Amino acid sequence: MLVEGGAAIHGSFLQAKAFDQVIVYLAPKLIGGQTAPSAIGGAGIRHLADVPELSIVHVDNLGDDIKITAIPKER
Numbered sequence: 001m002l003v004e005g006g007a008a009i010h011g012s013f014l015q016a017k018a019f020d021q022v023i024v025y026l027a028p029k030l031i032g033g034q035t036a037p038s039a040i041g042g043a044g045i046r047h048l049a050d051v052p053e054l055s056i057v058h059v060d061n062l063g064d065d066i067k068i069t070a071i072p073k074e075r
Contacts, residue, residue, distance in 0.1 A: 007037060007038055007039060007040055007042075008042060010039060010040045010041065010042075011041040011043070012042060014045075014052070015043070017052060017072075020072070021069065021070070022054060023067065023069050023070075024039075024067070024070075025062075025068075026065060026066045027064065027065050028065070052073075052074075053072070053073040053074075054070035054072060055070060055071055055073050056069070056070045057069050057071055
């Protein structure tokens with residue numbers, strides 16, 4: 001299943017560890033500020049030890065953008 005949602009949906013899948021693969025697209029633009037939206041919402045993860053670790057399996061250049069494909073390390 002492909003999940004292309006907003007921050008709340010991404011946060012829900014991350015919290016439930018209900019993903020097999022993560023694909024992130026990065027553009028060479030910096031957007032910041034305290035009220036800037038994040039790609040992952042929800043309550044967050046309280047302890048760094050509980051963060052799902054990823055292994056990067058592929059990186060592609062798409063023009064000026066970068067596509068990063070990663071999978072959970074425990075697989």
